[in-house]
Structures are given as structure tokens and as C-alpha cells.
Amino acid sequence: MRFKSIEITNYRQYRNLKFSFPLMGQYDLHIIVGRNTMGKTNVLNAINWCLYGLEPHLGMNSKILPKINLDAKKDAIAAGKTTEWITVIIAAEDDNHKIIFERKLPFNLAQDFELQDQFTVTMSQDSGDSLIYSADEAKSIVNKYMPETIRKYFYFDGEQLNTYFIGDQSSRIMDSIRAISQVDIISRIAQRLDKIIKKKQAEAGLKAQDIGSINTELNKIEELVGQYKRQIEDVKTQIDVSNKIIKENSEYLQGQEDVSKLEKKFSRLKEEHAVLEAEEQKIERDLLSFVKEYKILLTSYPFIKKTLDIIQEKEEQNLLPPNIDKKILQDILASHKCLICNHMLDGNDEANIKSLLDQIQVSSGTSHLLIGIKSELERAMIEVNEYQQVKNALLAKYRVAQEKVKKSETAIDTADKELRKFSNKEIIINKHKERKEQEDLLVTNNQKLGALQSQLDISMKQLSALEKKLASAMEKNNECARINKSVDFLKRAKNVAVQIEQEMMDEVKSQMEKSCMKYFSQLNWRQDIYDRIELDDSYQLDLFHKEGYSCVGTCSAAERSLLALSFTLALQEVSGFNALLFIDTPVARIADVNRTNFALVLKEASKGKQIILAFTPDEYSEQIRNVLEGITSTSVTLEMDEASATGTII
Amino acid sequence: MATKTIYTKLGEKTLDDTKLREFLQKIIQFELGIPGWYEKEYSRILDEACDEEGKNNEV
Numbered sequence: 001m002r003f004k005s006i007e008i009t010n011y012r013q014y015r016n017l018k019f020s021f022p023l024m025g026q027y028d029l030h031i032i033v034g035r036n037t038m039g040k041t042n043v044l045n046a047i048n049w050c051l052y053g054l055e056p057h058l059g060m061n062s063k064i065l066p067k068i069n070l071d072a073k074k075d076a077i078a079a080g081k082t083t084e085w086i087t088v089i090i091a092a093e094d095d096n097h098k099i100i101f102e103r104k105l106p107f108n109l110a111q112d113f114e115l116q117d118q119f120t121v122t123m124s125q126d127s128g129d130s131l132i133y134s135a136d137e138a139k140s141i142v143n144k145y146m147p148e149t150i151r152k153y154f155y156f157d158g159e160q161l162n163t164y165f166i167g168d169q170s171s172r173i174m175d176s177i178r179a180i181s182q183v184d185i186i187s188r189i190a191q192r193l194d195k196i197i198k199k200k201q202a203e204a205g206l207k208a209q210d211i212g213s214i215n216t217e218l219n220k221i222e223e224l225v226g227q228y229k230r231q232i233e234d235v236k237t238q239i240d241v242s243n244k245i246i247k248e249n250s251e252y253l254q255g256q257e258d259v260s261k262l263e264k265k266f267s268r269l270k271e272e273h274a275v276l277e278a279e280e281q282k283i284e285r286d287l288l289s290f291v292k293e294y295k296i297l298l299t300s301y302p303f304i305k306k307t308l309d310i311i312q313e314k315e316e317q318n319l320l321p322p323n324i325d326k327k328i329l330q331d332i333l334a335s336h337k338c339l340i341c342n343h344m345l346d347g348n349d350e351a352n353i354k355s356l357l358d359q360i361q362v363s364s365g366t367s368h369l370l371i372g373i374k375s376e377l378e379r380a381m382i383e384v385n386e387y388q389q390v391k392n393a394l395l396a397k398y399r400v401a402q403e404k405v406k407k408s409e410t411a412i413d414t415a416d417k418e419l420r421k422f423s424n425k426e427i428i429i430n431k432h433k434e435r436k437e438q439e440d441l442l443v444t445n446n447q448k449l450g451a452l453q454s455q456l457d458i459s460m461k462q463l464s465a466l467e468k469k470l471a472s473a474m475e476k477n478n479e480c481a482r483i484n485k486s487v488d489f490l491k492r493a494k495n496v497a498v499q500i501e502q503e504m505m506d507e508v509k510s511q512m513e514k515s516c517m518k519y520f521s522q523l524n525w526r527q528d529i530y531d532r533i534e535l536d537d538s539y540q541l542d543l544f545h546k547e548g549y550s551c552v553g554t555c556s557a558a559e560r561s562l563l564a565l566s567f568t569l570a571l572q573e574v575s576g577f578n579a580l581l582f583i584d585t586p587v588a589r590i591a592d593v594n595r596t597n598f599a600l601v602l603k604e605a606s607k608g609k610q611i612i613l614a615f616t617p618d619e620y621s622e623q624i625r626n627v628l629e630g631i632t633s634t635s636v637t638l639e640m641d642e643a644s645a646t647g648t649i650i
Numbered sequence: 651m652a653t654k655t656i657y658t659k660l661g662e663k664t665l666d667d668t669k670l671r672e673f674l675q676k677i678i679q680f681e682l683g684i685p686g687w688y689e690k691e692y693s694r695i696l697d698e699a700c701d702e703e704g705k706n707n708e709v
Contacts, residue, residue, distance in 0.1 A: 500659045
């Protein structure tokens, strides 16, 4: 890429200035001559400001001033404007593509401050159309052609060349070499591939599934399902067997009485018979003891009957006194009144009582005896009269008991006969027993079957879920395998990039050393005292004396400037980076004796590279003019507008 | 010139791996162009390469 023109408007001391850099002949060399304070360095600042928004070569006094040109500001205020624009436009070309870098800064005249600047890059396309880029895109384009990190190798101040290798500049140099040789592209690719590799590895890690544990779980459930199925089959078989046995036994026992029931009935009858016999015997005993008890009474009956008849006869004949208490009768006579009803006795009454007392006195002993046994005899008579009745009742009871015993014996005989009919009694009993057992077993097995079926259903659901999980895991693992394949591919790509990077850096370093030494030898008048230039692994530059010692630290300021210039030229040569070189006051610290060398070297370099040199009149000495005059493409002299009070450059 | 060197070296190191060479060539072309969202573009180029590899494997 080369600059076609730089147009500066209202920027610092430039009111309206345009540099054109046409290529005339084979040397793309352009000279700007101007006295100190004429603004040569501000051309460098204008370029830096346009491309990077920076003014690295501004003097301390200028830093506090606004960018706006003071004449322009005054005129704009006078014209009643509220805003004035500061612009720097660099028109460039690269492989027939036009590129315009433009930075504009609005200046608020009323408030007297700078607003936010605007940067755009306009690029022509093969189609003829142009695309305008701004913000980060515009910045990226600048960095593609002239990376900001190494801008000092494109636009630099010759007066600062002697400090070029002072301090820790190795990282800057290494970055420069990487960028200019475009190794940084490969380096960036390697880094980005590495980032993607790590990201994909993390992605693969997330997708990686523990299929082993799922399979273990699956196998466990499958085994469980197998167990349930086998158990169900066993239970079903048992149920079938039970049903078969029940059916067979039922068929066998169809129409046949249950012998065990008959036996139970026989046993029960026997027990009942025993009870009935006991009862019969008891009644018999009761009857015998009753008869024994009445035997004496019955034997005495005629005498009792005769005695009672005698008493009754005597009583009817009044031969027996009434049973009256003689003492009471005597008390009544003494008190002349009835002690029972308190009736007062008259003479007749007393006479009757006296007569009665006389009778009682006559037969009281016999009377007492007879009356005394009469009640006993009467009770005995009653008992005798009841004997038949009680005996009949007992006999009836006894007969009933006898009847029951007989019936029981008949029932026992019948049951016994029935049992005796069965020749296969044991088989029937066993069949009944077996059928009952199988019926019970059937109930248990049906319950067990239900429970097993329920457990099987649960396990089958778990199995189905696990199979789905396994399928999903397998799918994820396939995805994981695909990612890992990509990772392998990316790793191979990264390894190639790293190898290329390393080789290029080694080669570039070697070429840089040779090229730098070549330019330094051409520029330096003391060509015979230096042996070689070396860049160590950290790209620290060192110059070696022919005697073998390092001498970059002991070089003169002029030599260090030449070394820096050599390094820059070498860098641009080795990299083939197609960018221009702008040097402000390039030979300020270079002695006359080297200036011819310097001019000759730059003249040669300008054959394939655009070089813009900004000299002071003193710098642009006869030695330089002798080499450069007549071959430069353009030569411009900056002069002050004397009419301007602010020193505007025309 | 540097780009030419990169391509030459790439060719030397991927003599028997055309797919890898083409993949890296595309990545380099992308890096030489106007920068954009690299991850997206890298992934696209990678997917292209892997898809083709998948197709070849299927064949």
C-alpha cells in the first residue's frame, strides 16, 4: 500500500494543506523540506492522528492546545458558525484498490471544546462500488496495512532513532517481527485453534456419558425382570397344577361322600352316645335310690293308715280332747275376760270353760301323743300317695334316655356301616385333603401372582426408561465421538500452524540479522569494525564487534540511529510488508560523512517502497541533495503564511 | 511475500493431508481478510471439512 495524498484541514498549523505523492519514475521517494516549527513533525502527527487517533510526536507546548487551527477557528466564529471541522484525509492505493482513511473532529466553537471524532475507511471493490467501514471494522483495516503496535516502524522521528534499542524493547521488536512478517497470522490461528479445541473438549466432556453405569443399572433391572418373569411362570405353573389337581380330585370325588366327614360324624355320634349312656345310667341310679327310699315308707303304709284311721275315728267320736292350752283357759277364768278378744265373761261362759278344763284334765296324755304323731303320719301318707307319680315320672325319663341311647346306637351302627362301605377310604380322605390344600395354595398363589405382576410392571417401566436413557447416552456419545474427531483434526491443524510459526520466526530472525547487518554496513562509515548483528531468542538486538564482543551499548548516538534505521529497513525488506516509510528529520543525528550513505540506501530502498522524508533545510545538505535531487518523485517546501498572525502553513 | 511463505510451508507440511491443507488455507484466507467473528467462521470451515470427511467415510 502507498499513500497517494494527505489532505489536512484546520489541523494545528495547517489550515488547508494537501500533499500529493505521485510515483514518478522508478524511485517512490518524496521530500518535504521545512524549517523547524514549520510543522514537519505535525505532518507525522496528522498521519498518526488520522490512522490511530494518536499524536505521538507532539511537543509539550502543543499538547495543551486544541487541534483546531486558530485562524480557522477565528474565521468560523466570525462567520457565525457554531461548529468547525478538523479533518485529515489520507488517500491510498493497494493493488488498484483505492482506500481513503478519514478522521473528522467537530469542534464546538461556542463551548470551545472538541467533540467525539469520527473515523471511516472507504474501500473500492472489484465491482467498482465502494464500501465504507467505521468503528472497529475501520480500525481492523488500518491494522491490516499498518498495525498500530508497530506504527513506529512506518512513521518515525529520526531524532529519536538513537533511543531505539534502549530499554526493554525486545518484546516490541518481537511483536514487530511477528506482525510485519505476518507470522502473527499463523500465531493467531494457532491460538484461536487452541481456544476452539479447549471449547470443543469441554463440550465433549459435557456430552460424555457414563454408559457403563447405565448398563450396570440396566442389567440389574433386566435381571430383576427375568426373576419376576420366572417367578410368575413358576406361580402360574403351580396354579395350573393346583387347578389340575382340584379338577381331578373333584372328578374323582364327584358323588362320593366325604369319608373324613363321615368319620367325624361317627366320632361325634360315639361321643354323643357316651353322654346319653351316662345320662341313662344316672336316671337309672336315681330311680333305684328313689325306690329304695320309698321301700320302708311303703312297708309301713298299712300301719300308718290304720293309726290315722283310729285317730280320725277317735276325733269323730270326740274321744280326743281339743288341743287347747290349759294355762290360757285358767288365766281367762281368773281375769273374767277373753284374753284373745277381751270379751268379758258372763256366768255361762265361765261355766263352759270350767267344764272344758275338767274334760282336759281327764285324757291329756293320750291326746297329746295322738295329736303329736298325726301330722307325721299325714305327711307320710302324702308321700306314699306321691310315690307312684314320682316313680312314673322317673320311669318316663329313664325310658326317654333309653330311647336316646338306642337311637344313638342305631346312628352309630349306620355310620359304621357307611364307613365300612368304603374300600378306598384312605384315598378319598387324601383326595379331599389334597384338594383342600390345593385350593388354599391356589388362593395364596393368585395373591402372589398379582403382587409379582405388579412388581414386574414397575420393573418394566424402569427398564423402558433406562433403555431410553441408554439410547440418549449412546446418541450423545456418538456426538461426543464426532466432537473428538473434530478436536483431533483441529489439533493436527494447530500443530502445523505452530510448526510454520516457529520455522518462520527462525527464518525471519536469520534473515533479519543478515539484512539488518547489510543495511548497517551500507549506512555506516566504519564498515570494517563490526562483524554481525544477532537477535537472541527474545529478539533482543545485539551488534558484535569484529573482536567478538557485544557493542550495541557503546555505539555512538549516530550509529544507534543508523542501526535503528537499518533494522527498520531490514524489517520491511524481510517481511515484504508493502507499507510506506515516513521519516521525520531522518539524519538529524547523523554526521555528514554518513549522510551520503544514508541517501544512497534510501534511494535504493525507494525503488520498491514509498518513502517520505521530511528534512530541515540544514539536514537536506549538499551530500543528500547530490544523491536525491533529480530522482525524487516529489519535493515540497513548507513556507509560513506571513500574513497570518497564527503562523498558518500554506 | 510472507503469505506466500506461509502457503509454501503449509503445502510442505500437509503433503499427504489435503483436507487439513484446505482447512488451514481457508482459515488463513479468513485471517488475511477483514477480521470478523472468528469462532463462527472457524466453526463453519471446520464443519465443512468434517462434513466432507464424513461423506468420504460413508463412501
